[in-house]
Amino acid sequence: MRSFHLHLVSDSSGETVSAIARACLVQLTDVHPDQHLWWLVRTRGQAVRVLEGVREHPGVVLCTVVDPEIRSLLEQGCREAEVPFIPVLDPVMQTLGAYLQVELGREPGRQHLPDADYFRRIDAMHYAIEMDDGQGMERLEEADVIIMGVSRTSKTPTCMYLANRGLKAANVPMVPGIGIPPEVLACKRPLMVALTRDPRSLADIRRTRLRVMNDAANAEYADVERVREEVQEARRMFTRHGWPVIDVTRRSIEETAATIMQLHRNRLAKVGGV
Incomplete structure (x- = not known):
């Protein structure tokens, strides 16, 4: 080289x-x-x-x-x-x-001088942290974007990247056997976006996570067939509600966020006529 x-x-x-x-x-x-x-x-x-x-x-x-x-x-x-x-x-x-x-x-x-855009990004970062992993559900309506997906589909880093671009992003995990939280369904203002990943790739990521956490007791969490069922169940729910689904298997965080920002701009143009 x-x-x-x-x-x-x-x-x-x-x-x-x-x-x-x-x-x-x-x-x-x-x-x-x-x-x-x-x-x-x-x-x-x-x-x-x-x-x-x-x-x-x-x-x-x-x-x-x-x-x-x-x-x-x-x-x-x-x-x-x-x-x-x-x-x-x-x-x-x-x-x-x-x-x-x-x-x-x-x-x-x-x-880098502080201006309105700077403070908007700082506020969005605080919001993303407070709303991480399904927290603060009572504040969901404040979000510009609500990101959903099963565990380990890069929801948190995507939200933080969007916050750095000034978008308030909340993420809600999809838990097997439990439907979409009613607080999410009640929201009117935010853009709903779902993230998914190839089951085998997702199982590998979860297996690494368990190994790092020294958590052998939850092996089912990374079982590829169980993961496949979990991904399919979540995707059926997303499709039922007509929400855009982004496959992050071969995407970087930046590429995923860029797609979401474009969806958000398109939605604003359609709703606001701008």
């Missing part, structure tokens, strides 16, 4: 440049990046230390520094070291500025 040095430079938390790097690196096969992380680079002294690191380990530099002076210093230093310097925000910012005919701000970390 080929390896190379990759320097990620940010004047803030590094979240943006890290996400861009991940999105690009997954498209490269048989390549391993040795990542060097440089966060909160806001002074000339910090930029000089970055350049010292780049000269010590030459490689590609991805940068989201917006201060023109600091960015210029980094760019000049990379040119002298003969390494690629990529200011990944520039094409988007320049295009937006030209199209809108405005001068874009150059304030480091501005995307």
Whole structure:
């Protein structure tokens, strides 16, 4: 496997440049990046230390520094070291500025300043925690989305991901032999979404869970035939109510959440006419 040095430079938390790097690196096969992380680079002294690191380990530099002076210093230093310097925000910012005919701000970390959207996401996270695994049923009507599914179908992490996008998400487990809780059926406002998984894959996940918990007494919980019956019973109930069902067997949490967010947007457009 080929390896190379990759320097990620940010004047803030590094979240943006890290996400861009991940999105690009997954498209490269048989390549391993040795990542060097440089966060909160806001002074000339910090930029000089970055350049010292780049000269010590030459490689590609991805940068989201917006201060023109600091960015210029980094760019000049990379040119002298003969390494690629990529200011990944520039094409988007320049295009937006030209199209809108405005001068874009150059304030480091501005995307992380607390605003209404920030507090909405924090509130959604608190809600997801309080409503996890069927808790707080009296507050279900406050949810934007109610996620249902049998045990170990990624309900909790999906809810937390949605909360980070500002959606209030509650999750309700489907217990074998017990129908859908009346509190769920009484809800009018939330979008109902069901998650399912291939029974064999689900049984493997549950078996690992039992092993980690050292809980050999509940072997039936991971029996593949029992799991198959449980999944089929839940799916019949979901179908009966006409709720969308998402098979998460080969989906990441991000892909599942993206599908739910699209369903939510479509529902808002249909109900609100927006």
